[in-house]
Amino acid sequence: MNKKFITYSMALIITFMMVFSIPFEAANAASPATLKVGSSNSDVPDLQYRLKTMGYFNTDVTSYFGTTTLESLKRFQKDYGLVEDGVAGERTWETLKKVSANQKELDLLARIIYAEARGESYKGQVAVGAVVMNRLSASGFPDSIRGVIEQPRAFTAVDDGQYQLTPDKTAYQAAQDAVRGYDPTNGALYYFNPDTATSDWIWTRKQTMKIGRHIFAV
Template sequence: MLKRLLITGLTIAGALSFSIPAHAHAQQNVHTVQKGESLYKIANKYGISTQQLQAVNDKNSAMIYPGETLELPVMLDESEKDLLARLVEAEAKGESYAGKVAVATVVLNRIESDRFPDTLYNVIYDGIQFSPVLNGTINDPAGQESKRAVQEALNYQGFDRESLFFYNPGKASSDYLSNQEVTTVIGNHVFLR
């Protein structure tokens, strides 16, 4: 009896030690083309549009070849969408809907960039990147407009100007950001890459 209890306890402890951290969301961000597949079939498989799949891969035509690797847009689960919407709500409060979409787009672009961590959670909680993380407002619930803005940013991947930064020059200044290329200005935010 004692031996069985000890073995059971060790088995449970071993299983727990190999569990995946809660925020290590593994996403598949590439697809290897198989014989007989088309952009349409691949896009349908992942729930995205053919146009978005083409845009993410800088393709001007629908030609693909078996063995070719296609990048996929960032795909978020519901809890990740909520986290991003809360960040958008806190960062872009008082900004236009377009500004909220642009803030969400910056975060998605960072996930895809080699310059930043490759998960949503790690991008958002990467040091002192976002003031809502530092001041706790990221914990406030997101409004419907911020939630819609996140969904639009997800659908917009591949069509944007690859912004990786944004800031409000009325509230902050940065020598580093002043040396980056401005991609657009929306409301009080300047977006850069």
């Protein structure tokens, strides 16, 4: 077998892998499935956990969409102005992802709260989580909790490594409250410590309040 043939064969293999990896990656990034009573797949526990973090689903998370999930989902849909059909379709998922967290996202939220505000009061810790949730719902920011938190230069604790610290129970509770809508900042999108801030830009934002060492702004 000559070298030209080997090179040509390798090029074909690489091309094949690149072409067929695109739909595979696209499938992995696909939106969650439409769910209704009787559904049973990996998206069901995600749905239930999100509803649970918001106080709508009050039993153990499973992989089956039953009547408890149905009633929980309908209450959520009613509260958020959605069609109360008990079906988790595109519009419901879109809204749910902007105001809730699954288990992995709650972990990330607790981590950033602990990293940025572990020396603050409980209110101050919830406030940091609320800023993340406010950005998630606002235009101009990434559309996932991970995206908001890990957006380049968005949070000092991500850049300096404190984000890797293990959050405590209080940070998780603060994350839970922030997800459920407790917002001591009244809609703030930014916060900073005036004693350590090095950005001139942050001082141009409209300041709304101060909680502990952090000034909150929009």
